[in-house]
Amino acid sequence: MKTLIIEKIEPKRIGELVTVGRILGETPDLLALGEGEVPGTYPRAYQCPETIAANLVDGVADLIQRDGYQVVLLSATTLGSEIAGRLGARLKAPVLSEVIEVKPDMTVKRPLYGGKAVAEYKIQGNPVILTIRRKYFEPAPLEGTTAAAVFNVESPSVVLLSEEQVQTQGVRLEDAEIIVSGGRGMGSADNFEVLREMAGLLRGAVGASRGAVDEGWASQTMQVGQTGNIVAPAVYFAVGISGASQHLAGIANAKCVVAVNKDEEANIFKRARFGVVCDYHKFIPALIQALREEQ
Amino acid sequence: MKIAVLAKVVPDYEVPAGDFELAGNRAHARYTRMIGLYDENAIETGIQLKEKYGATLGIVSYGQSEDVPILRKAIAMGGDSLHLVLGESDDPYVIASNLKIALEQLQDVDLVLAGQQSADLDRGVVHGVLAEMLGCTFLAQISRIESDQGRWTVCQNHESGSRMLQFSGKAVLSITSSPENVPRIPAVRAIMAAKKKPVEKLQGTDAPPMQVEEVKVEIPKLESVCEFLPFEDMQETSRMLLARLREERYL
Ligand SMILES: Cc1cc2nc3c(=O)[nH]c(=O)nc-3n(C[C@H](O)[C@H](O)[C@H](O)COP(=O)(O)OP(=O)(O)OC[C@H]3O[C@@H](n4cnc5c(N)ncnc54)[C@H](O)[C@@H]3O)c2cc1C
Numbered sequence: 122m123k124t125l126i127i128e129k130i131e132p133k134r135i136g137e138l139v140t141v142g143r144i145l146g147e148t149p150d151l152l153a154l155g156e157g158e159v160p161g162t163y164p165r166a167y168q169c170p171e172t173i174a175a176n177l178v179d180g181v182a183d184l185i186q187r188d189g190y191q192v193v194l195l196s197a198t199t200l201g202s203e204i205a206g207r208l209g210a211r212l213k214a215p216v217l218s219e220v221i222e223v224k225p226d227m228t229v230k231r232p233l234y235g236g237k238a239v240a241e242y243k244i245q246g247n248p249v250i251l252t253i254r255r256k257y258f259e260p261a262p263l264e265g266t267t268a269a270a271v272f273n274v275e276s277p278s279v280v281l282l283s284e285e286q287v288q289t290q291g292v293r294l295e296d297a298e299i300i301v302s303g304g305r306g307m308g309s310a311d312n313f314e315v316l317r318e319m320a321g322l323l324r325g326a327v328g329a330s331r332g333a334v335d336e337g338w339a340s341q342t343m344q345v346g347q348t349g350n351i352v353a354p355a356v357y358f359a360v361g362i363s364g365a366s367q368h369l370a371g372i373a374n375a376k377c378v379v380a381v382n383k384d385e386e387a388n389i390f391k392r393a394r395f396g397v398v399c400d401y402h403k404f405i406p407a408l409i410q411a412l413r414e415e416q
Numbered sequence: 417m418k419i420a421v422l423a424k425v426v427p428d429y430e431v432p433a434g435d436f437e438l439a440g441n442r443a444h445a446r447y448t449r450m451i452g453l454y455d456e457n458a459i460e461t462g463i464q465l466k467e468k469y470g471a472t473l474g475i476v477s478y479g480q481s482e483d484v485p486i487l488r489k490a491i492a493m494g495g496d497s498l499h500l501v502l503g504e505s506d507d508p509y510v511i512a513s514n515l516k517i518a519l520e521q522l523q524d525v526d527l528v529l530a531g532q533q534s535a536d537l538d539r540g541v542v543h544g545v546l547a548e549m550l551g552c553t554f555l556a557q558i559s560r561i562e563s564d565q566g567r568w569t570v571c572q573n574h575e576s577g578s579r580m581l582q583f584s585g586k587a588v589l590s591i592t593s594s595p596e597n598v599p600r601i602p603a604v605r606a607i608m609a610a611k612k613k614p615v616e617k618l619q620g621t622d623a624p625p626m627q628v629e630e631v632k633v634e635i636p637k638l639e640s641v642c643e644f645l646p647f648e649d650m651q652e653t654s655r656m657l658l659a660r661l662r663e664e665r666y667l
Binding site for chain 1: 427429430431432433434436438441443454508509512532533535536537538539540541542543544545546547548549553554555556557559569572573574575576577578579580581582583584585590592593594595598626627628629630631632633634635636638640641642643644645647650651653654655657658660661664666667
């Protein structure tokens with residue numbers, strides 16, 4: 122299958138898509154978005170400084186038709202969801218989003234009902250547009266760099282006024298081996314301080330449920346789940362999180378989940394390896410104390 | 417200013433995995449039906465724009481007649497009119513083609529708002545497809561919208577932060593959740609009044625679906641067995657937990 126990856130210059134994301142591409146055939150071609158060197162080697166690579174997906178659709182559609190790409194791979198991120206539907210409709214191509222499994226015969230799996238079910242599809246038409254859920258495919262190591270052909274965007278319709286990167290101290294959530302997440306049960310923004318302290322001692326990152334983000338206690342970039350960050354740490358601490366399926370969808374590939382919840386019926390205990398049924402106010406300070414003693 | 421919000425009625429998205437069952441590849445019919453969560457965020461955003469700019473707000477849906485009483489919640493929240501295109505397809509191209517019928521009937525809609533993704537198909541595709549069919553701008557995961565003399569300034573959330581974008585003309589925007597658009601709970605009086613509002617029902621159309629075959633749908637098993645730690649002495653429990661995590665090489 123002649124495949125094109127469209128992704129920002131982020132080695133792990135591109136690596137995951139290369140892995141998916143190789144399931145379907147040879148190493149795919151790449152349209153790399155943003156500035157800097159293009160990591161990895163590809164039969165063909167293009168580079169475009171533009172990262173506003175809305176401005177890319179026209180050019181990308183032309184490229185796909187001109188070069189006869191049969192599969193387009195994107196990550197299931199803001200960028201991916203902004204391109205996929207429009208591109209699909211432009212090319213009259215099937216669009217399958219949030220894909221979690223791909224087979225060489227073009228059957229793919231994706232979740233339904235907040236991850237409570239998984240559907241399998243056989244793709245018949247082509248080209249096909251797939252957005253791939255993060256952390257389900259091992260990123261292929263990208264060796265060397267590729268000199269990319271310049272890809273230009275003509276007459277952009279959306280203008281970037283400003284960009285705000287949320288500063289994370291320490292480890293990035295998506296790279297963290299240990300994540301300490303708080304939910305609505307935390308009770309306030311100030312209470313997240315103990316989670317930051319705990320994450321600091323464990324050299325991990327702090328995450329949150331949508332409940333906590335909706336309350337304004339945590340930034341949206343900290344959200345873990347189906348529509349937040351998909352993470353796969355070694356240990357995931359869920360503190361005051363009920364364990365809704367949409368939250369669990371974000372930690373399906375976490376190796377060990379530790380749940381701290383005062384409700385013994387909470388759904389999170391069905392996913393947890395270790396559980397502590399109690400008020401986190403009692404347990405987390407004790408755990409911090411134990412971590413300090415070890416240092 | 418004329419705004420349309422796309423809303424979809426779905427089976428209760430809070431049913432836990434342990435209670436969830438399928439009937440013929442879709443959720444069993446016994447679950448309560450409700451408007452999807454992100455769709456409610458989009459409705460809330462629409463109402464705030466209505467309040468700020470004096471816009472009119474049409475609620476547009478594709479689905480079944482039985483969903484009308486549920487969709488009325490959007491009117492009780494502050495929507496002005498309800499437009500339902502009748503049909504049962506789950507195909508994003510068919511859904512978008514049908515939503516387009518209602519939008520064309522509403523005429524001169526400046527802005528179409530949709531939820532980031534539906535609460536049943538976990539997909540986030542229909543709004544982009546629709547934008548392409550309408551030939552207008554599409555931006556995903558928008559958390560704030562301002563209008564200034566025909567120009568829109570919007571805030572887009574992404575994985576590592578947010579950015580402000582500007583464009584002119586008509587657009588479809590997918591709305592993400594933020595503390596500012598947590599859906600309001602309608603007052604009892606508004607709920608009663610919404611029951612009397614007429615609903616416009618439109619006949620759906622057959623449009624070509626995607627060339628994809630749904631082979632099967634399954635419920636994955638949650639196989640974790642939780643080891644509950646004692647909770648009498650928290651110091652002791654903490655040390656025990658850390659020891660267990662090390663033993664099993666997680667830490
Ligand atoms: C389409 C869609 C997408 C979604 N995407 C996401 C997503 O990406 N991420 C996400 O998280 N959610 C997502 N959700 C929302 C999800 O369904 C839940 O509403 C959300 O996860 C609930 O957050 P919570 O567990 O923090 O809050 P709650 O469900 O309110 O749970 C709070 C928990 O805290 C416990 N608690 C309270 N006080 C204490 C205490 N002192 N000590 C210990 N425990 C305590 C309670 O027992 C309870 O279990 C999505 C929903 C939809 C419909």
